[in-house]
Amino acid sequence: xxxxxxxxxxxxxxxxxxICLAVSFYLAAWLVRRGGGRxxxxxxxxxxxxxxxxxxxxxxxxxxxxxxxxxxxVSLFLFCFLVVSLKSLLWSAIAFGLTVVAAFACRIPLHRxxxxxxxxxGFLTMFMVMLPFTxxxxxxxxxxxxxxxxxxxxxxxxxxLALTIVVKACAVALMMEPLFATAPLPVTLAALSRxxxxxxxxxxxxxxxxxxxxxxxxxxxxxxxxxxxxxxPGTDIGTMNAMGNFLGMLFVRSFERTQRVYDAMxxxxxxxxxxxxxxxxATGKDWTKAVLWGLxxxxxxxxxxxxxxxx
Amino acid sequence: MxxxxxxxxxxxxxxxxxxxxxxxxxxxxxxxxxxxxKIAVVTSSFFVASLIHLPFGPTSVHLxxxxxxxxxxxxxxxxxxxxxxxxxxxxFQFGGLTALGANTLMMGVPALFCGLLFRGIRGTxxxxxxxxxxxxxxxxxxxxxxxxxxxxxxxxxxxxxxxxLALAAHVPVFIIEAGVSAFAMLFLFRVKPELLxxxxxxx
Numbered sequence: 001x002x003x004x005x006x007x008x009x010x011x012x013x014x015x016x017x018x019i020c021l022a023v024s025f026y027l028a029a030w031l032v033r034r035g036g037g038r039x040x041x042x043x044x045x046x047x048x049x050x051x052x053x054x055x056x057x058x059x060x061x062x063x064x065x066x067x068x069x070x071x072x073x074v075s076l077f078l079f080c081f082l083v084v085s086l087k088s089l090l091w092s093a094i095a096f097g098l099t100v101v102a103a104f105a106c107r108i109p110l111h112r113x114x115x116x117x118x119x120x121x122g123f124l125t126m127f128m129v130m131l132p133f134t135x136x137x138x139x140x141x142x143x144x145x146x147x148x149x150x151x152x153x154x155x156x157x158x159x160x161l162a163l164t165i166v167v168k169a170c171a172v173a174l175m176m177e178p179l180f181a182t183a184p185l186p187v188t189l190a191a192l193s194r195x196x197x198x199x200x201x202x203x204x205x206x207x208x209x210x211x212x213x214x215x216x217x218x219x220x221x222x223x224x225x226x227x228x229x230x231x232x233p234g235t236d237i238g239t240m241n242a243m244g245n246f247l248g249m250l251f252v253r254s255f256e257r258t259q260r261v262y263d264a265m266x267x268x269x270x271x272x273x274x275x276x277x278x279x280x281x282a283t284g285k286d287w288t289k290a291v292l293w294g295l296x297x298x299x300x301x302x303x304x305x306x307x308x309x310x311x
Numbered sequence: 312m313x314x315x316x317x318x319x320x321x322x323x324x325x326x327x328x329x330x331x332x333x334x335x336x337x338x339x340x341x342x343x344x345x346x347x348x349k350i351a352v353v354t355s356s357f358f359v360a361s362l363i364h365l366p367f368g369p370t371s372v373h374l375x376x377x378x379x380x381x382x383x384x385x386x387x388x389x390x391x392x393x394x395x396x397x398x399x400x401x402x403f404q405f406g407g408l409t410a411l412g413a414n415t416l417m418m419g420v421p422a423l424f425c426g427l428l429f430r431g432i433r434g435t436x437x438x439x440x441x442x443x444x445x446x447x448x449x450x451x452x453x454x455x456x457x458x459x460x461x462x463x464x465x466x467x468x469x470x471x472x473x474x475x476l477a478l479a480a481h482v483p484v485f486i487i488e489a490g491v492s493a494f495a496m497l498f499l500f501r502v503k504p505e506l507l508x509x510x511x512x513x514x
Contacts, residue, residue: 084409085321116404120315134472161469168317173404180401204394211355233366244494252503258348
């Protein structure tokens with residue numbers, strides 16, 4: 001076993017790095033929030049339950065918008081799988097670079113992609129913090145000793161692994177906007193149904209997507225009512241009781257409403273599927289784009305397996 | 312807690328996708344047309360419940376509800392959870408698209424199990440419904456946390472620490488979820504018991 005190089009950091013260096021990280025994170029969060037253009041009034045104590053509309057920018061024109069949804073779904077889905085099977089940091093970073101280009105090319109405001117990245121921040125931070133300290137010792141890897149943590153070295157190999165995971169997760173997250181936001185949801189679902197997904201699944205996704213916004217509205221209204229009546233959430237049985245009843249009430253009201261809507265749909269001749277007038281015509285261009293993305297993904301994987309060990 | 316993209320090894324990702332698809336196909340077969348509104352309600356509620364954050368000491372936890380989904384939908388809960396997670400993934404990036412299979416198994420299997428268990432122990436009185444709700448709510452979350460930890464350990468020895476942390480982080484969720492589920496079941500038993508009635512296993 002080779003000797004592990006040991007690096008001892010001073011307290012000042014660690015503090016400076018921590019401050020830099022915190023500042024850049026808050027700056028990024030602030031930029032995303034400012035880009036969102038929506039500022040909820042502060043001090044109302046009402047939680048932010050807003051859900052982004054998935055296909056708000058589906059009517060633009062771009063490389064991804066003008067791509068047959070069937071080809072787009074298959075090739076980008078495959079691309080995502082190829083990206084997550086990468087193993088080296090170098091090629092994951094190159095894949096990330098490609099997806100950044102895609103995120104720009106799909107002409108959808110970047111704060112939406114930024115929000116996606118922020119949503120993963122908690123889970124990924126856990127990896128960034130835990131992996132370097134808990135990964136097993138590998139021969140030849142550098143160990144960094146932080147001040148005050150002499151028994152707990154920071155493994156560079158673990159850090160490397162965590163960074164690779166974060167880069168891959170961000171890469172796939174950035175592909176979500178080109179994949180799902182560049183066509184209206186019904187068109188995406190119609191394309192999925194042509195690809196062999198059962199009709200019932202598409203129907204349920206469509207219904208649920210509709211109901212999410214209805215229920216959120218209902219939930220916000222009920223919660224506002226609770227706050228007006230003096231409800232303050234805490235860690236006690238009373239809060240559990242209130243939230244249990246709140247959920248139960250949400251179920252009951254939503255169920256009755258959905259039942260009425262469903263009955264009305266049946267009266268109007270609903271037989272398990274909405275009539276769809278979407279027709280897909282694939283041209284050579286669609287095939288070319290599909291082959292192009294597939295090849296890019298495959299090349300990433302091949303280079304990763306052959307040349308990934310340099311880095 | 313949802314697994315995001317890029318964490319699990321490729322083989323586990325693909326295998327869990329295949330298992331989740333098989334489970335969803337089985338679950339879809341159990342769905343009758345008239346159950347559609349109920350599935351839509353429970354799926355959307357499963358989705359919005361993840362937005363509710365309850366304070367737990369200095370931090371806050373959000374509800375997951377695999378237990379309640381299982382108790383309400385029985386065998387259809389698996390497809391409901393798969394759809395809810397799909398929507399969460401494409402709208403919010405809660406859990407990645409490629410980890411959808413693993414996430415579905417993580418929440419869907421506890422939901423199926425809790426559905427069976429709830430049917431077995433609910434009895435006929437309000438009190439027993441409350442107790443059954445608490446057990447299913449707590450157990451559903453605990454099972455989900457254990458499956459999450461199991462998935463993380465398949466990624467290698469490096470992930471043992473993270474898996475332990477994830478398990479520990481679920482303890483408060485486990486407690487809150489048990490309490491909220493108990494009261495939700497009590498409420499539904501008093502107000503609309505027919506919601507708890509349908510959904511058959513097999514057949």
